Amino acid sequence: MRAEPGLPIDGCTFEKEVIRLSSRVISGDAAKSSRRINVVLRTPEPATVSDPEQQLGGKTVPSQGPFADVMKELDQLVGLDNVKELVYEIYALLQIGQYRAEAGLAAGQQVYHMVFKGNPGTGKTTVARIVAKLFQSMGLLQKGHLIEVERADLVGEYIGHTALKTRELIKKAMGGILFIDEAYSLARGGEKDFGKEAIDTLVKAMEDHKNQFVLILAGYSDEMDYFLSTNPGLPSRFPIAIDFPDYTVDQLVQIAELMVKEREYTLIPDSVMRLRQLLTAEKNRTLTAFSNARYVRNLMERSIRHQAVRLLGQYTTTSPGRQELMSIKPEDMRTEKRSIL
Template structure:
């Protein structure tokens, strides 16, 4: 298994030897695990997150080997708290964790149900408990991912959000063998949520912090997004992108990280299309692929086509 996490490399290499095909580990099983880690390793940055996910994998693998050798296997709780700003990869990592746990035999299905406060909280007494129970049942065999989970504790003791938390905690105990719940949200607000209920911290023992991406990591993410769409960024375009990211980081209290970069790339592609339509000559493959600095803008500019753009032929509706 080729895992290229930067830190703790030697111990990772040593642990990976347990994942080679043996009498108890079929080649197909090993390949499926490799696919999951390749997907995780392909994400830009997140080194601390990757290390912790690998620690969980190593624990699961060793527990499996201990069980085969007749040793005691301890019961572990895998409910998690993901703390980080928007666009730091929380939902993507949750999907990867679901796949990993399914292939390791911890979860029977490995699907991800993503919800927020409005999905859990009802409008009258008893409605919240029913909605929460229904969603937990739907998530059985996989992961229930609650985004902006801190909003459940904002209304105080009389708020229906507290009822959702209480119902969820009870069902976590009843359905612990085939369900993982992940609470996600801003770091400070998630700390307040855990403090609001004395039983929550012990029920969510795995806490993962998703740091904001550096400017260089965001540039790599942008280049990857562009390449996946068959676009390229010139050196000058990358320089322009760095300036845009820096300005946004300084201006915004909460920076949306990869989400912001994705929006910039998508707007740049639209601006490039308008620019190319103004060219009177036949477009080359390179022109179609290249994003220039003039294409890159944070705001959605009102770009007017010039007179060189040919008229688009009208569709003859009579033949439709």
């Protein structure tokens, strides 16, 4: 009996074949028999099935589609575990709402206006952009764009001007997110300040167009708590509040390494040690206003400039090698000079 290559044979025939091949091995036809055994013992490889899901941030999400792209972008951010958890909760709620609608069940809409509280450079604006993409991909928002503003964009110079400017920005944000940074500044001037007019206009728009746009207010934690307390109706209108904690030194080092890698630079080990020293000193110096990733970005960009000056001085007749062009050294990493008042 001869088995076709790659095809299995039944148990009875298998035993006879082994006995016959063994006798051929004894008779000296070992090389040919070795090839023959490989043919007889070959079994079909199991079929591979593509996995429709993947793990991102400890959660199982689809590996394809708009939401997968959103979660990949979010998962690449350093830290922010509580933020990633909340974004997944929103996704789960929207997805289950779609399933309920398909099953003929009530799928009531929720309010998604938010407050982001934390120091500068903790990722508030970046997360707002990702949330906009999530809402657009899940059909909650038509456009999914982000309009980023501050007090000067909302508050006018005379009575009635503020309401007009604020309504214009709300109109631009329809189908997307209106993101107000340092929102607490709207309440700083007291009752006679035009900022109160902006707040009143925003509150009315949240009620009139609650399913057409999402309002996100952002700022320092203590200031935002005070701001919300100035208007009794504000806290209940923002059911989602997210704290953005300061990054740890390890997380900031990781952010720095990602930043320089994108620019095709590297931090040598001594530079990483120098970076840790600078980060620790800066965090201790500015306990309540540390700018986190913003400080790291400024430090890395300044270090790249210092590296360029150093290399230009060292290589006057020849050009530096590839490794030299990429390496950020400790002497390149210097703090910004501050004037003494």
